[in-house]
Amino acid sequence: MTNAPVEAPEQTELMDPGNGPGGSFADAIRAMEIDTRMLGMIGALLIIWIGFQFWSGGGSWSEGTFLSARNLWNLSVQTAAVGIMATGMVLVIVTRNIDLSVGSMLAVLGMAMAMLQAEILPDYLGFDSPWIWIISLAAGIIMGAVLGAFQGAIIAYVGVPSFIVTLGGLLVWRGAAWMMASGRTIAPMDATFQLLGGGARGTIGYTWSWIVGILACAGIVFLLINGRRQRIRFGFKLRPRWADYTIGGVSIVVVLGAIAYLNSYLLPPRLAEQRGGGDIPFGLANPVLIAIGVVLVMTFVATRLRFGRYVYAIGGNPEAAELAGIKTRATIIKTFALMGILVGIGAAVQVARLNAAVSGLGQLTELYVIAAAVIGGTSLTGGVGTIPGAMLGALVMQSLQSGMALVGVETAAQDIAVGVVLVLAVALDTVYRRRASA
């Protein structure tokens, strides 16, 4: 059906030369099949980290504090909440929609969860009931799904643009959060619920951190072996062996290095004393573990489930999706409901970390979440975006902010920097894409 030149039969390349990389760096990257955009983001992240390390040390690397275990541990916790929500924003944006109500919805859900556990449930269950945190968390997540689905229904069935619906949501939910508690601060949170937010007790500790790290390494090795086996089975071009080893080796070193580093951050002596003294490492924080879980689940949803396929198809060509018999409206509603669920999880992490809910909770969060998704390679024209990219985008954003806070840049200047970086990142990406397609 075509006159286009057909590539040489790929079977001939099945033989794996097994030679070393050779050639240029660009060739090596191509052979490893690493997405250049992902590589660019990792490069930007390294530059930011190295830059702040020098800056925080007044120009001296060794005196810098940005790359200290303590700061990176904090950075991991701060990234978690925005990252969790950014994975949902990817799917929303992929369907050519937007959700501006994320920050305000976070306030409503956070407030609801806080009031449930601090003021309502104890009357019925008593203060120490283990059900309090479970019911509060579940209520927040379900409420998020309902509010999200409600906005999605207006977008899908009434046909009001998502920009308008969620802009309305931004105002409505913010007002609702205030009215729920008449502007009061709700505190403190249930003791178990607080663990969701990280903090000195909300970590999984030394041993479990290593177990998670080793499981992650096993997962990496499995994926590489499985990928290779699939390619052999279907006669696809194989990645050279050295490339597989390099990718696997670097990933494992990064994972284990991160765990070792987080485990080297010890509880302050006074807190350690309360728990029997000695060196007690923090290890992975609970919110980080939650964020990792969310990335895995959302990647599965986006790439392995029919729902995810439909989300991308709708983003690629809404008319084609409709003509193919996809229930596009139901898919849009589900996408927004999923976003709401993730806002519920994000809200739980935030409220637990602050150990309080205030009506101003989550202000401007929608912009950070959208920025994380966009910096992570999600295209506002729809159809393009990845979950791990969004998490990396969140890490870049948070690194910038936390770095600037660390070196004492004033808040107004921080906002300016973040805004400039957002526009710059998308501008670079646009230029790059135009070149690539030309």
Add this chain to the structure above:
Amino acid sequence: MTTQTTTPLVELRDIRVAFGGVHAVDGVTVNLFPGEVVAVVGGNGAGKTTLIKTLSGAHKADSGKIFVNGELAHIETPRDAKEYNIETIYQTLALAENIDAPANMFLGRELRTNWGTLDDRAMENASRTVMGRLNPRFENFKVPVQSLSGGQRQSVAIARAVHFNAKILIMDEPTAALGPAETEQVNDLIQQLKAEGIGIFLISHDIHDVFDLADRISVMAQGKLVGTVNKDEVTKDEVLAMIIMGKMPGEATQDELEHFHD
């Protein structure tokens, strides 16, 4: 060409569609027999695409009935149409550009594993099988279809219809976006499908294509059916007269027909 004694594969009877006060399709009746190609022709805005959309489920008719194998069919969505083995290949190549060929072929009808996850392996195997029949040179199963040529994309669209056992195939300007050689290949494929007993509605405004491929020609003008003629019994000029002047063969004078060659 066809034995008119058998039940038609599909019959659209007295279909009406109005947009606001405009009658886009106004009481049109056409039918299609197995192994037959019926061309629906007409100028821009004649209502041919709207008519055929009522059959593919993309647009609901205001009134009129659709019969498939002589039985009244209820077609309100593209899904309904597929239930009746009616497959449509759209002028705009209704593909999601950002996903690969197997994903497009199975869009809306994905194969799934026992776990409920997408069975990409099975879908790719099935795609390779169908494509091996239609376009053996097609190799790009793993790239988004936006990087394929127009002809390759059209073969994805046709492969989709063939894989799902289309009995009735609607092709809306299937070659409009293609070069001459690719057009030739699509035309060969239409002959092949026809030989397999599939009924094809071909929407086109290329009178040469129509004469190459169609058995019967239904002409529409301003939402109304001018008439349906057997290709072998008319000349191209007579069909042009139907399209442009709305006059049946014999009604137009020789002078008027000559006029097309000015």
